[in-house]
Amino acid sequence: MTSAPPLERRFGPYGGRYVPETLIPALDELEAAWADARADPEFVARLDQLLRDYVGRPTPLYHAQRLSGLVGGAVWLKREDLTHTGSHKINNAIGQALLAKRMGKPRVIAETGAGQHGVAAATACALLGLDCVVYMGTEDMRRQEPNVQRMRLLGAEVRGVDAGARTLKEAVSAAIRDWVANVESTHYVIGSCVGPAPYPSLVRDLQRRIGDEAREQLLTQAGRLPDRAIACVGGGSNAIGTFIPFVDDAGVELIGVEAAGEGLSTRRHSAPLTTGARGVLHGALTGVLQDEEGQILEAHSISAGLDYPGVGPEHAWLRDSGRVRYEAVEDGAALEAFHRVAQLEGILPALESSHAIAWLIANPSDGLSLVTLSGRGDKDLAEVLALG
Amino acid sequence: MSIASAFADNGKRAALMPYLMGGYPSIEESIAAGLAAVDAGADLLELGIPFSDPLADGPVIHAAGTEALAAGATPHGVLGVCERLAVRVPVVLMVYANIVLTAGAGAFALRAAAAGASGLIVPDLPHDEADEVRAACDAEGLALVPLVAPTTTPERIAAIGADARGFVYTVSLTGTTGERAELPEGLAETVERVRGSTDVPVAVGFGISTPAQARAVAHVADGVIVGSRIVRAAGEGGADAVGSVVRELAGALRD
Numbered sequence: 076m077t078s079a080p081p082l083e084r085r086f087g088p089y090g091g092r093y094v095p096e097t098l099i100p101a102l103d104e105l106e107a108a109w110a111d112a113r114a115d116p117e118f119v120a121r122l123d124q125l126l127r128d129y130v131g132r133p134t135p136l137y138h139a140q141r142l143s144g145l146v147g148g149a150v151w152l153k154r155e156d157l158t159h160t161g162s163h164k165i166n167n168a169i170g171q172a173l174l175a176k177r178m179g180k181p182r183v184i185a186e187t188g189a190g191q192h193g194v195a196a197a198t199a200c201a202l203l204g205l206d207c208v209v210y211m212g213t214e215d216m217r218r219q220e221p222n223v224q225r226m227r228l229l230g231a232e233v234r235g236v237d238a239g240a241r242t243l244k245e246a247v248s249a250a251i252r253d254w255v256a257n258v259e260s261t262h263y264v265i266g267s268c269v270g271p272a273p274y275p276s277l278v279r280d281l282q283r284r285i286g287d288e289a290r291e292q293l294l295t296q297a298g299r300l301p302d303r304a305i306a307c308v309g310g311g312s313n314a315i316g317t318f319i320p321f322v323d324d325a326g327v328e329l330i331g332v333e334a335a336g337e338g339l340s341t342r343r344h345s346a347p348l349t350t351g352a353r354g355v356l357h358g359a360l361t362g363v364l365q366d367e368e369g370q371i372l373e374a375h376s377i378s379a380g381l382d383y384p385g386v387g388p389e390h391a392w393l394r395d396s397g398r399v400r401y402e403a404v405e406d407g408a409a410l411e412a413f414h415r416v417a418q419l420e421g422i423l424p425a426l427e428s429s430h431a432i433a434w435l436i437a438n439p440s441d442g443l444s445l446v447t448l449s450g451r452g453d454k455d456l457a458e459v460l461a462l463g
Numbered sequence: 464m465s466i467a468s469a470f471a472d473n474g475k476r477a478a479l480m481p482y483l484m485g486g487y488p489s490i491e492e493s494i495a496a497g498l499a500a501v502d503a504g505a506d507l508l509e510l511g512i513p514f515s516d517p518l519a520d521g522p523v524i525h526a527a528g529t530e531a532l533a534a535g536a537t538p539h540g541v542l543g544v545c546e547r548l549a550v551r552v553p554v555v556l557m558v559y560a561n562i563v564l565t566a567g568a569g570a571f572a573l574r575a576a577a578a579g580a581s582g583l584i585v586p587d588l589p590h591d592e593a594d595e596v597r598a599a600c601d602a603e604g605l606a607l608v609p610l611v612a613p614t615t616t617p618e619r620i621a622a623i624g625a626d627a628r629g630f631v632y633t634v635s636l637t638g639t640t641g642e643r644a645e646l647p648e649g650l651a652e653t654v655e656r657v658r659g660s661t662d663v664p665v666a667v668g669f670g671i672s673t674p675a676q677a678r679a680v681a682h683v684a685d686g687v688i689v690g691s692r693i694v695r696a697a698g699e700g701g702a703d704a705v706g707s708v709v710r711e712l713a714g715a716l717r718d
Contacts, residue, residue: 093560093587095519097612097637099619238525244516251518256638258614355561355587356516368538369565370515 082110084272087395089388092271094251094358101258106273108178113280118177125169129202130159132166132284136292141419142432146439151297152422153289153447155313162425162450163285163313164195168264170281172199175262182206182261186250188215188243189379190222191425191450192266197231199264207231210249214241215379222454240373243383247357267310268387271358275315275387282316289445290320302442303328306449307430308401309345309381311390313449318399328400331390332434334376335403345374345381346403348394356385362394377406377458378426380450408433410462413452423452426459466553466581466606466629469506470664470685475716477681478506480666481709482557482690484527485510485544486536487697493531493541496697497548499706504713507553509584509688512541514559519586521641523691527698538562538571542578549579555608555629556580560588560596568599575605582606582629590623597626606630611657613637613649624660630686631657634669641691643670651683674715681716 084090092102112118126132135154143150155163168185175183183205187193193209200207209226213235216223226233239245247265254263268278286304293301304321306314308331321327336344344350347362354363356371364372364384374384393399409426412433416424424432428449435446452459470478481500485493497508513528513536520528538558545554556575563571563585575583582605588596590609600607606629611620614637624631633654636647650667657665666686671677677687689712696704 091592092589093592094589095586095612095634096589096610096623097614097634099589099591099612100614100616238529239515248516248518252521252639255519258637352565354565355559357518358587360564363561365561365565367565369561369563370532371561 082106082273082276086389086392089359089361089391090272090275091360092358093355093360094271095255097255098258102271102273104178108174109273109277112174112177118173122170122173126166126284130165130169131157133288133292134158136289136296139420142416145419146435146444148439148441149297149443150435151293151301151443151445153285153317153445155285155447155449156422156424156451160195160198161453162191162195163282163316164192164266165198166284167266167278167281167312168192168195168199171262171264172203172205175205175264176203178262180260180262182257183264184208184210184250184253184261185264186210186243186246186266188246188382189454190219190226191380191454193226194222196264197226197229200231201229208253209233210236210246210253212236212241212243212246215243218379219454244371251357267312268315268389269310269357269359269385275359275389278312279315279319279389282312283319285313285316285447286318286320289317293445297443299443300324300327301445303330303440304445305330305332305431305435306447307332307381307427308348308386308390309334309383309427311387313447315387315389317447318393322398329398330434331399331401332430333401333403334378334381334430335405336375338405339403342372343375344403345376345383347384347386348390348401349403359388361388362386362391377409378430380425380427381430402434404430404433408437410459412436413459422448424448425450425452426455464553466507469553470630473506475713476678477684477716478666478686479504479709479713479716480507480509480686480688481505481693482509482511482688483697484524484531484694485512485541486531486534487527487694488530489534490536490540490544492701494544494547495702496705497544498551499702500693500709501548501551503706503709505552505709507555508548509555509557510541510545510548512538512556512558512562514562517559519639521639521691523694524640527694542574545578545580553581554579555582555584557584557586560585563596568596569602572599572603572605576603580605582608584608584610584632586610590619590626600628608632610634611653613647613653617656620656621660624657627661627663630664630666631661632688633657633665633667633684635667636670638669640669642672646670646676646679654683674711677712678715678718687716
């Protein structure tokens with residue numbers, strides 16, 4: 076991995092390890108194991124090989140000409156939708172499953188919302204011969220039935236979570252409780268750059284491949300760096316992976332797009348960076364949707380993968396430092412972008428990625444825009460067709 | 464009465480500390496349950512402030528917290544419960560970090576002290592993150608009670624014990640709160656190690672529900688914390704049921 080940054084426990088004031096004492100030794104162990112693994116040429120070579128031969132990396136960088144015509148400037152799409160399993164989640168899942176194996180942990184747990192990370196984790200565990208349990212809210216299981224079946228076919232056990240709104244937030248909590256109980260045997264493969272340290276750094280390191288590849292591909296294919304790099308932000312892993320390699324390129328504007336749901340003036344959105352307070356959720360101090368007393372609020376988005384009241388702590392810091400601009404796009408605009416990309420480019424983007432495209436369409440520019448297409452939209456067909 | 468005297472002078476093999484969820488099933492009923500527990504022999508009370516995302520809690524306490532929130536319980540309301548109970552026995556608040564940090568550590572400590580609390584237990588604030596809250600508690604005469612887990616290394620136990628206030632809450636098992644059939648092996652060893660690291664008493668919680676378990680824990684520890692069993696009683700039979708469970712536990716610690 077090129078010029079890996081240190082494994083931070085804090086990003087400015089954000090991050091930390093707000094978890095039960097039981098987990099602290101496991102987080103220490105994970106931190107040491109990752110620092111060691113990412114510096115080990117043998118581990119890096121094995122990961123590189125799997126990402127190339129199994130996942131299909133590097134993913135293409137595609138000059139979307141008709142979309143470019145629409146916005147009046149060159150649009151290049153980083154095609155994470157073309158990975159095995161169809162989203163960027165596999166980059167992290169394969170890396171963490173390899174790490175679990177290296178740490179001698181035979182059992183892996185994961186949480187999932189839309190099911191993309193659950194499928195990626197189940198896939199990586201099948202590949203590497205690890206036991207896999209995926210926690211999923213029962214409401215999400217209902218909405219994402221095909222991904223539930225997919226995980227089961229891959230040999231994972233899917234455990235329904237009935238608490239709260241029965242969606243992603245509760246699935247993360249259930250996974251953390253399982254980890255507290257089974258910490259000796261189990262590695263928790265968290266799906267985004269959230270959670271207690273070292274997870275935000277670990278997931279960033281594994282996802283920065285998106286931006287590293289895109290940067291190199293742009294220099295080769297377009298002969299220049301982009302004017303803007305745009306990615307959607309739920310927990311924020313495809314965005315952090317896209318942004319990090321460009322952070323020192325002062326001429327590249329970085330834009331993270333959150334889900335404004337039914338509108339930022341309603342409480343039905345998933346935009347903690349744009350509107351939210353600072354709070355502790357799932358082990359990290361970060362941007363959080365919460366009430367004035369610190370109770371976490373339910374998020375809302377048309378896109379299950381963005382439907383989360385927290386966000387990676389590094390994003391909160393990139394916002395405060397001014398390096399990344401965070402904007403929010405409503406459900407309707409994301410849905411419209413989905414249709415636009417389908418008809419202009421012959422690509423069904425994930426509803427998550429459709430938020431990034433929607434922002435691009437609403438903010439045309441004659442410069443060069445890089446947009447990360449974090450996943451494919453096949454999983455969203457039922458939702459999209461139901462909404463017309 | 465102070466935490467120290469509740470541990471030192473209780474006429475039992477170990478201090479008995481039932482846990483109650485504030486505002487469950489209602490504010491008034493949680494006050495009644497707390498008073499019943501005191502009448503039945505509780506030496507201290509641990510009073511939970513409900514939180515939307517309680518990572519350290521098992522199903523019984525999680526569900527009680529969810530129900531309390533749905534019934535309108537707030538941190539302010541639970542401090543009202545504390546006020547009523549703290550005139551009888553020392554009350555230690557069990558509260559998640561986000562509730563404390565959102566109010567501000569200093570402001571929260573001030574309010575807790577004004578409500579008569581003797582200390583705070585913050586289950587998702589491990590030693591490395593605790594300096595600010597501990598300083599705020601110290602300033603208000605509140606004890607920030609730390610937790611030690613079976614996975615805690617000897618080096619960490621030494622550091623945690625040295626900074627402990629009130630007592631050390633030793634988690635008996637790797638897992639969340641909840642009733643278990645057996646006490647874990649190695650508990651006595653962990654408690655001994657904790658005792659060697661600190662000047663304050665050592666209490667044990669998580670997984671303790673029966674009088675026999677309480678007595679077994681009292682052989683090794685200075686205090687016994689019983690949570691899910693009490694919360695279950697509060698849900699099933701209210702203050703009367705809480706009183707009779709606490710009476711049995713207290714009896715077992717006196718024999």
